[in-house]
Amino acid sequence: MGQHRHNQQPICSILPPHIIDALVQRGTARQRARALRTLAVDHTLRALRASPRTIAPSGRRRPSALAEDTATQRTIYNAHNTETLPGDMVRSEGGAPSGDQTVDEAYDGLGATHDFYLTTYNRNSIDDEGLPMLATVHFGEDYNNAFWNGEQMVFGDGDGEIFNRFTISLDVIGHELTHGVTEDEAQLIYFFQSGALNESVSDVFGSLVKQRALNQTADQADWLIGAGLFTANINGVALRSMKAPGTAYDDPVLGKDPQPAHMNDYVRGFADNGGVHINSGIPNHAFYLAATQIGGYAWEKAGRIWYETLLDAQLRPTANFQRFASLTLAHAEKLFGPGSPERQAVSQAWNAVGIAVT
Amino acid sequence: MRIEFQMEGGIAHFPGLSRPVVIDSQALSPEDNNELSRLVEAARFFERPTVASAPRSGAADYRQYTIAVDDGERQHTIRLADPVDDPTLQPLLHFLQARARALRRGGGS
Numbered sequence: 001m002g003q004h005r006h007n008q009q010p011i012c013s014i015l016p017p018h019i020i021d022a023l024v025q026r027g028t029a030r031q032r033a034r035a036l037r038t039l040a041v042d043h044t045l046r047a048l049r050a051s052p053r054t055i056a057p058s059g060r061r062r063p064s065a066l067a068e069d070t071a072t073q074r075t076i077y078n079a080h081n082t083e084t085l086p087g088d089m090v091r092s093e094g095g096a097p098s099g100d101q102t103v104d105e106a107y108d109g110l111g112a113t114h115d116f117y118l119t120t121y122n123r124n125s126i127d128d129e130g131l132p133m134l135a136t137v138h139f140g141e142d143y144n145n146a147f148w149n150g151e152q153m154v155f156g157d158g159d160g161e162i163f164n165r166f167t168i169s170l171d172v173i174g175h176e177l178t179h180g181v182t183e184d185e186a187q188l189i190y191f192f193q194s195g196a197l198n199e200s201v202s203d204v205f206g207s208l209v210k211q212r213a214l215n216q217t218a219d220q221a222d223w224l225i226g227a228g229l230f231t232a233n234i235n236g237v238a239l240r241s242m243k244a245p246g247t248a249y250d251d252p253v254l255g256k257d258p259q260p261a262h263m264n265d266y267v268r269g270f271a272d273n274g275g276v277h278i279n280s281g282i283p284n285h286a287f288y289l290a291a292t293q294i295g296g297y298a299w300e301k302a303g304r305i306w307y308e309t310l311l312d313a314q315l316r317p318t319a320n321f322q323r324f325a326s327l328t329l330a331h332a333e334k335l336f337g338p339g340s341p342e343r344q345a346v347s348q349a350w351n352a353v354g355i356a357v358t
Numbered sequence: 359m360r361i362e363f364q365m366e367g368g369i370a371h372f373p374g375l376s377r378p379v380v381i382d383s384q385a386l387s388p389e390d391n392n393e394l395s396r397l398v399e400a401a402r403f404f405e406r407p408t409v410a411s412a413p414r415s416g417a418a419d420y421r422q423y424t425i426a427v428d429d430g431e432r433q434h435t436i437r438l439a440d441p442v443d444d445p446t447l448q449p450l451l452h453f454l455q456a457r458a459r460a461l462r463r464g465g466g467s
Contacts, residue, residue, distance in 0.1 A: 024408045024435050083441050145368040147419035183416035239370040255373030272371035
């Protein structure tokens, strides 16, 4: 199991900031690259230390959502192709459809995601306390991305050459909103394996939001993230495949889907915050294997196990794949029993991707 | 002026989009060359801290940019993360993104 070796620091972090800065500006190309990575890591850790939520409270579960107002509170903003957030409010809760397809897709997608969390896991919005859900659409010009800025979702229109509008995929909306859930519950640090877990959790629940909306069982689902995002110019079906990581696209402009499905192919390196969107293929595939082995609707059992794991105070911000896997097993046992087929399916799934659990 | 530009991150990692590109101002049209020089000066690029804008805590799927400029006399590198709403950095970033897109299309600079 080589995955424990991922966590080496990019450069000696006891160097004072002005030395790192000097290396960025005057070092060799190699020194500069390493110093830039250090700055990126350093910034994240500083931001994390500044966050009051870094230290997880002992009991993360809050009172039942049933005791609160669980009504959806959505607000959609239009950035009018600028990069200023949040933009002008164009649709708020209960408002009539705007006639703008992107606005209405975002509104409906947030509604489906809120309904998924509330109905399936009795979770009242992002923070389980009814936090209003905010999204900005038409962000930037030909903007090829969607992101979570720590407070709200942001969707670009795509450039029409590579990408369509980013609200087109319900699982992408579920993915972005789940970043808020993860930040509220586990604060998985956005680097290396903890960052790949952060990404994987968003893919898992993003996919489950879509599966539930389509009323699909695990064997009926496509397990794709972002199907429909690519234009016809691109040789690919989606951003990622949980069923077959590494096969979602192979294109002259985008390159080839770099996701591994097994620890033997774990990608070491600093690109993409240490491979957060790359190595997430491994826990993604473990979830797919567990869900399809258990059968039925994936959100009912496999999803429940993953959700309880995300809420577990023992899941620390620095958790690696091994730790996460062990916790899913503990929750499978707690929910379904030590000799249950569900526990066995989860155990087999992690072992199949090269994470040894018993 | 020589600029190395790299875009990383976003909702997925695309190897083809995250490769650094080099923009040599001498290969640009005179208009684009002037525009690039103006944008670099307007952004006060060489006075910017190395981390010019960083993601806030808890953010995810944001794109990050590394811009290294060598104008023959000065060399400086900065790192940005979305959203970049600085009114002088934003046009420079857009210029570089457009050139990077053209280079990826094989259209040269």
